[in-house]
Amino acid sequence: MTTKLKHRLRFGLATSIPALALAGVLAGCATAPPKSDTADYQAYQQLNDPLEPTNRVFFKVNNTLDTYVMKPVAKGYVDITTQGIRNHVTDFTSNIGEPARMLNFMAEGYPTDAGTSLVRFLVNSTVGIGGIFDPAAAIGYPKTDTDFGITLASWGVPAGPYLYLPAFGPSGVRDVWKYPVEWFATPIEAAPASAALSDFGYSQTGIDLINTRATYLQPIDQINATALDPYATFRSLYRQSRASELQQIQQRDSRTWPDWYHQTAQ
Amino acid sequence: MYFRRFILGAIASVPMLAVLAGTAHALSPNAAKSFITQSGQKLVAIVNGADSQGQKASQLRDLVNQIVAVDQVGDYVLGRYINVATPAQKQQFQALFHQLLSYNITYQIKAYQGVTFTVNSATPQGDDVLVDTTVTAPEKSPADVGWVVEDEAGQPKIIDVIVAGTSLRITTRNDYAGVITDNGGQVSALLNAMQNQISKIAAAQ
Numbered sequence: 001m002t003t004k005l006k007h008r009l010r011f012g013l014a015t016s017i018p019a020l021a022l023a024g025v026l027a028g029c030a031t032a033p034p035k036s037d038t039a040d041y042q043a044y045q046q047l048n049d050p051l052e053p054t055n056r057v058f059f060k061v062n063n064t065l066d067t068y069v070m071k072p073v074a075k076g077y078v079d080i081t082t083q084g085i086r087n088h089v090t091d092f093t094s095n096i097g098e099p100a101r102m103l104n105f106m107a108e109g110y111p112t113d114a115g116t117s118l119v120r121f122l123v124n125s126t127v128g129i130g131g132i133f134d135p136a137a138a139i140g141y142p143k144t145d146t147d148f149g150i151t152l153a154s155w156g157v158p159a160g161p162y163l164y165l166p167a168f169g170p171s172g173v174r175d176v177w178k179y180p181v182e183w184f185a186t187p188i189e190a191a192p193a194s195a196a197l198s199d200f201g202y203s204q205t206g207i208d209l210i211n212t213r214a215t216y217l218q219p220i221d222q223i224n225a226t227a228l229d230p231y232a233t234f235r236s237l238y239r240q241s242r243a244s245e246l247q248q249i250q251q252r253d254s255r256t257w258p259d260w261y262h263q264t265a266q
Numbered sequence: 267m268y269f270r271r272f273i274l275g276a277i278a279s280v281p282m283l284a285v286l287a288g289t290a291h292a293l294s295p296n297a298a299k300s301f302i303t304q305s306g307q308k309l310v311a312i313v314n315g316a317d318s319q320g321q322k323a324s325q326l327r328d329l330v331n332q333i334v335a336v337d338q339v340g341d342y343v344l345g346r347y348i349n350v351a352t353p354a355q356k357q358q359f360q361a362l363f364h365q366l367l368s369y370n371i372t373y374q375i376k377a378y379q380g381v382t383f384t385v386n387s388a389t390p391q392g393d394d395v396l397v398d399t400t401v402t403a404p405e406k407s408p409a410d411v412g413w414v415v416e417d418e419a420g421q422p423k424i425i426d427v428i429v430a431g432t433s434l435r436i437t438t439r440n441d442y443a444g445v446i447t448d449n450g451g452q453v454s455a456l457l458n459a460m461q462n463q464i465s466k467i468a469a470a471q
Contacts, residue, residue, distance in 0.1 A: 040451065043346070043443070043447070047447075082405075083405050083406070083407070087407070215407075218377055218406075222373065222374065222377075225373060226366075226369075226370045226373060226463075227441050228441055228442060228444070228445045228456070228459045228460065228463060229441050229442075229444035229445045229448065229459075231444065232440050232441050232443065232444025232445075233437055233440065233441040233444070235440070235444075236432075236436065236437045236440035236441065237432050237437055240431060240432040240433060240436060240437070241430060241431055241432055243431070244430070244431020244432065245431065247431070248431070
């Protein structure tokens with residue numbers, strides 16, 4: 001890929017997400033119930049999904065793409081691989097995300113977790129043969145997860161309205177910023193540009209997408225088969241899952257700022 | 267005058283409070299843990315048993331009615347619309363909810379063939395107890411599943427299932443609320459959607 005094209009892609013990714021959100025604002029907003037209807041109004045506020053009509057359109061588009069492309073590919077992938085191979089693929093793609101995780105943990109003020117990410121990246125990239133194996137977990141550095149959305153939450157930024165993004169799926173006005181940050185913080189992006197590295201980046205992204213979809217084949221099928229309103233179900237699952245991730249990180253590590261510096265965790 | 271009424275009312279309500287307090291039994295973590303261990307063993311025995319799918323589904327339905335507080339979960343899932351629904355709609359909702367819950371559980375029988383589980387810990391949460399388990403099925407990564415157990419009239423019953431930080435009853439409540447709000451706040455729309463879902467599953471079986 002030429003450097004110019006790469007810059008355009010970066011710029012496109014960084015600007016497309018807010019632009020999509022804006023397009024959503026302009027294209028279709030849910031009508032808020034009157035304030036006099038207290039219960040309905042409170043429920044609407046709690047739902048925090050003012051772009052619901054637009055989000056539902058993207059949900060349908062993604063479902064169609066999933067039915068005809070992602071799901072068949074993921075099923076084929078499961079047929080030709082074992083759970084063991086899929087676990088190694090997960091370890092490999094997860095390892096590439098460790099530097100971004102380390103930066104986010106540092107920004108969140110969780111030095112122990114940042115150290116864990118750093119050790120995991122160093123050990124798994126070398127002893128673990130480029131991250132295919134996870135020896136770091138065996139020596140006391142288990143997998144951790146965070147992203148820039150969680151970092152913003154730890155800084156007190158509220159979740160904001162729900163967003164359902166084309167291709168990316170469930171997100172929110174706060175969490176959407178994790179994508180550009182992840183994009184820039186991978187080792188592939190930090191290394192000098194080369195055609196081979198770009199091809200590697202594409203392959204890695206492709207494998208990650210298929211492997212992730214394969215992991216969720218059964219749960220997604222189950223939700224689509226049992227939910228009365230799959231859109232509302234995925235929205236609920238996403239929000240609960242994010243709240244749980246944030247809570248787990250806050251419970252696991254302690255911040256190390258001095259006593260005189262008062263700041264409450266969100 | 268008002269103050270005197272208030273004092274008299276407060277004195278009169280003390281025995282009532284005592285009665286109410288008596289009905290809310292706090293469950294011990296050990297009791298919840300052994301309840302989940304026994305219930306899980308029964309569930310695993312059914313899923314991994316040699317019976318036909320139809321027999322397994324019927325056995326699971328019976329087991330679910332024994333170990334899950336289905337009516338209470340149904341009320342929770344209906345949420346604020348319980349105040350909007352007519353008595354007939356509430357009754358119909360509970361009947362449909364019982365049916366759908368059974369279908370949704372039996373839907374997973376095949377997927378969980380060969381399942382095993384271990385009970386890890388039990389943590390009190392107010393009057394309830396959260397029992398953590400690890401569920402393992404062939405060709406699947408082990409999953410941490412939490413079971414919220416409550417004392418219902420002296421019997422431990424499951425009121426929620428927590429997977430990866432997500433609550434099944436909260437998710438279902440939001441799912442059902444989505445249908446009602448999309449149809450102008452009509453509970454009848456939810457009942458229709460539930461009925462359609464049951465017909466769809468019945469036709470597929």
